[in-house]
Amino acid sequence: xxxxxxxxxxxxxxxxxxxPANVVDGLFEIARAIRYxxxxxxxxxxxxxxxxxxxxxxxxxxxxxxxxxxVAQAIAETRENANAPRDSLPG
Numbered sequence: 001x002x003x004x005x006x007x008x009x010x011x012x013x014x015x016x017x018x019x020p021a022n023v024v025d026g027l028f029e030i031a032r033a034i035r036y037x038x039x040x041x042x043x044x045x046x047x048x049x050x051x052x053x054x055x056x057x058x059x060x061x062x063x064x065x066x067x068x069x070x071v072a073q074a075i076a077e078t079r080e081n082a083n084a085p086r087d088s089l090p091g
Contacts, residue, residue, distance in 0.1 A: 004082065008075070024079075027072035034065040 005022075013021035038061040 002082070005079075008079075024072045024076050027068045027075070031065045031068040031072070034061055034068070038062055038065065 008023040009020050010022070011020050013025075015021045015025040041061070
């Protein structure tokens, strides 16, 4: 296991595949929770009226969720590239 993997993997947590959880798993879980929150706020807005729920707040939640997903994807791609044979890397 590389030093990078040691920093990004937790032996104390497991992911949905019962493997040691890593930063990507954590980021995706946070993004899922934020999406769930945004959907809940949207449903609440439909019940009590959109004027009581800030649209910019919903956009912010959505933006954070998207950003976390993008960070998780970048980390996953970095790991894939680190494990790829040198002659198969772009550039």
